[in-house]
Amino acid sequence: MKKIKTLFLIFAVFALFACAEKEAIKKDDTLYSVYKERMALVGDIKKYEENMGFKQTNNFLSYSGATNGYPICYIVSKFKLPYSYEDDAVDEITNIDKESCEAFNNKNTEAIFYPAEAVAGIGFPISRIMLEAPIARFLYLVFHEDFHEQVDLPAGIEEAVGDIIGLEAAKSFAKEKFGQNSNEYAAAENYADFMNGFAKEVLSSYSELEKLYGKLTVMPENDFEMVRNEILEQLDKKLDYLTENHKIKRIIGKINIAYLGVIMTYSRHAALAEKVFLSMDGDIGKTFRFFKYIDTVKPSASMVMEKFGGNWPRRDFIEFYEKEIVKEIEKQLEIINAKKIQ
Numbered sequence: 001m002k003k004i005k006t007l008f009l010i011f012a013v014f015a016l017f018a019c020a021e022k023e024a025i026k027k028d029d030t031l032y033s034v035y036k037e038r039m040a041l042v043g044d045i046k047k048y049e050e051n052m053g054f055k056q057t058n059n060f061l062s063y064s065g066a067t068n069g070y071p072i073c074y075i076v077s078k079f080k081l082p083y084s085y086e087d088d089a090v091d092e093i094t095n096i097d098k099e100s101c102e103a104f105n106n107k108n109t110e111a112i113f114y115p116a117e118a119v120a121g122i123g124f125p126i127s128r129i130m131l132e133a134p135i136a137r138f139l140y141l142v143f144h145e146d147f148h149e150q151v152d153l154p155a156g157i158e159e160a161v162g163d164i165i166g167l168e169a170a171k172s173f174a175k176e177k178f179g180q181n182s183n184e185y186a187a188a189e190n191y192a193d194f195m196n197g198f199a200k201e202v203l204s205s206y207s208e209l210e211k212l213y214g215k216l217t218v219m220p221e222n223d224f225e226m227v228r229n230e231i232l233e234q235l236d237k238k239l240d241y242l243t244e245n246h247k248i249k250r251i252i253g254k255i256n257i258a259y260l261g262v263i264m265t266y267s268r269h270a271a272l273a274e275k276v277f278l279s280m281d282g283d284i285g286k287t288f289r290f291f292k293y294i295d296t297v298k299p300s301a302s303m304v305m306e307k308f309g310g311n312w313p314r315r316d317f318i319e320f321y322e323k324e325i326v327k328e329i330e331k332q333l334e335i336i337n338a339k340k341i342q
Helices: 007-025 029-052 098-102 128-132 135-148 155-178 183-213 221-245 257-267 270-279 284-297 301-308 314-341
Strands: 070-077 091-094 109-116
Touching: 029 128, 029 135, 029 155, 029 284, 070 098, 070 257, 098 109, 109 257, 135 155, 135 183, 155 183, 155 257, 155 270, 155 284, 155 314, 183 221, 183 257, 183 270, 221 257, 270 284, 270 314, 284 314, 301 314
Parallel strands: none
Antiparallel strands: 070 091, 070 109
């Protein structure tokens, strides 16, 4: 997840409690042994990232049990289908507990409590929830969050690319570190398969909802809500199936419009990110360098604004800007593929 507003407040809390929590963890042999193993693993991951071309970050170099991740509450009107978590239709409250967040659920609004394990850009420490995370999730998180500090792309592009980088780097790292027949590599493969499957289901359901929300002004409210809830319930069941089939613990409650708006930030361009990865011969280093190059040739936000012209809603700008970046990605892929044919 890209850096969010008000993080300096959370970081101040980390700094205040970090020393006390390091001392406390030593009294718990089980937790401390996991801490030692994963801190050593982070060191190996950082070296692996460096070989991929990453610049070094200050993320995950310390531990803080003062936080159980980074709790975020997303709130959306039931009658608006958000484009992404950057959409102005999405209200965001940080440093909130689950009960307070869920109190925003009513007949007009929906809220989702998301206990983000990590956020890029502030030297985020390893949180207790990261120590408790399965190894595949842990590896993915470190690669994904560190990737955010390598480029500056629109969130809808960067999150999708961060996912392919995080998932595929986790697989290649686990294979190299633990071996192709290891439980760690099998877990990383399984988690990547789960994430890819979920992204496809999210896109399918979102497409149905787009059509439904287009009829909102001409459809009886009761009928609209009934169909809307059916689509969300079907997606929820598909997520249940995926988590059970892949033996992955579900960390988010029942899917609603708020959660869908957040997860679309990661899912909308997932297929494009995978397309680039495959075009780079499944080489994660080449894939990273490709998007690093895209970051240098992308149109600036001001250029896109000038091209579009006039004052326009933030949602429209986000969507238009992402499309301009996608055009550049497709253009560069065509150049690369043409060279392969020659």
